[in-house]
Amino acid sequence: MSEINSLVAFHAFSSGALLLLGSLLLVGFDKVNIKASRWLGAFYLILACSFIQLFLEGFQIGNNFLIHLLELPRWTLLPCLYMAVTYYVSPFSAKKEWILHFVPFLLFLLFSLVYLIPSIFNEQTRLPVLPVWIIFVIRYFFYVQIVFYWLVCYALLRDHQRNVRMIASFTEKIDLEWLKYLLISVLFLILIRVLSIIEVAVTDYTAILYFLGTILLAYATLTQKTVYTIQTDQPPEKEETTAKKTVSERLTAEQVKELKCIVMRKTTDEKLYLDPGLTLLALSDKTGISTHELSYILNNGIGKSFYRYINELRTEEAKILLLSADTKHLDILGVAIRAGFTSKTTFYTTFKKVTNLTPKEYIKANSAID
Known part of the structure; x- marks a missing residue:
């Protein structure tokens, strides 16, 4: 039991790293593409909530309401990543339709307020039996969503890199190669989640694997030049x-x-x-x-x-x-x-x-x- 608990503690390390990284991006640490960095910061903060939830569940602490609150924003996770990628590849475009990507979350929030949260506070509450298809959607929609949005994000990045190669000979600073490694890191986390569901042997080590994936995310983000390199009007020169x-x-x-x-x-x-x-x-x-x-x-x-x-x-x-x-x-x-x-x-x-x-x-x- 102590061995399992020590591994579960890695969820705390993952959430701490993501909270720090997300906070830096949200407060405008990246001054070059503020909208994109803030959406990416939101993605990291929501992902941190998921790891906090796993940590609390692993140690069996926290009440059901707290666990549910941490789980609520999960459906906004990949839409936030999608918005970040779209602003990175096309920062001048207005994304007026962004709210549409969060409609599923709003519906789930409404469902929680009406159906789930009352049952958390009052276990004696008699709830109507839901149709099978609704239960199926609630259970598996998140997994379909993460695969769909990851594929869309990768397609956006691939199109951007193909376009810049057509119009510029020097693409090192504009091809967003770091974003490709970030998406690969996200894919690594997705695969860990899938393996933990279908393979019991992996479950005991998912906390460590998630932590490694988090390190990869942080490295990919911090190696983008625009996070800490700001082009000024005239850089200072010595003497x-x-x-x-x-x-x-x-x-x-x-x-x-x-x-x-x-x-x-x-x-x-x-x-x-x-x-x-x-x-x-x-x-x-x-x-x-x-x-x-x-x-x-x-x-x-x-x-x-x-x-x-x-x-x-x-x-x-x-x-x-x-x-x-x-x-x-x-x-x-x-x-x-x-x-x-x-x-x-x-x-x-x-x-x-x-x-x-x-x-x-x-x-x-x-x-x-x-």
């Missing part, structure tokens, strides 16, 4: 003030003007800004100008930081693509990627700052002119 002073003493106004022309011509003629991996160091290599001198020329000659200069050029490219007949098959995310953006939020923010319009408003305004 920036000293470097600028040294460069200003070394370059004359005429040299700054000449080098400015070289930078602008090189960047625009070769469309270097379309490379999503372009950095100050990479542009320095392309132009043959040291990074300190290049930074000084951009800030003092052009009057813009590196990221602002490059992102404004990408915005001009996006304006052309949004109105081009050749790119009508692309959604706004596809246009952003083709224009060289890697951060969805940066594209939207920069575009609005340059044009005072959102991409969709820009298309509508120019379509009206035509």
Whole structure:
């Protein structure tokens, strides 16, 4: 008995890890795609409730009402994951129909309030006998739901990765490969659940297996760059003030003007800004100008930081693509990627700052002119 209890304790480890991870995502730890991260955070918190329920049942503590409350949100588990995936692959789309995915949960909640919860508080309550098909649906709907939504999520991710390979040569930061590993981790948890139902020998070790699956989920989530890497307008540089002073003493106004022309011509003629991996160091290599001198020329000659200069050029490219007949098959995310953006939020923010319009408003305004 003590051995079984010690294994059941792993459910507490799983729920603790998921509660921490879900809380970080819900409070906006990921500043790049807030809607997606919050839906993923909700998924983790609900999954944590399931492990808390397993922990309480394993140690036979907690009353029936508490167990039922922890079980109630289970039907929202995979819809939350689906919403997270849809916002990751298409952050600019409005998901007005999201409530439809939670209709089964609302129906189950109503059923609980009317039928199950009264019987928990009063065991003498005489309840009408339910039709067999209703009992069947309540018992097995959750398992059908998790398989269905997992397949849909995987299909969304697969389509996204296929699309980005068609429109961008550098896909490492935009192919959402980490999300594939997250879905594999979720599939691992699903398989454990199935095996625990059909194979008694596995049941004693499910707590450990669930914990391993939880570690895989956490690793997949935390290795996505957007959780902790935020693209700022101008990243800080060490000894920036000293470097600028040294460069200003070394370059004359005429040299700054000449080098400015070289930078602008090189960047625009070769469309270097379309490379999503372009950095100050990479542009320095392309132009043959040291990074300190290049930074000084951009800030003092052009009057813009590196990221602002490059992102404004990408915005001009996006304006052309949004109105081009050749790119009508692309959604706004596809246009952003083709224009060289890697951060969805940066594209939207920069575009609005340059044009005072959102991409969709820009298309509508120019379509009206035509």
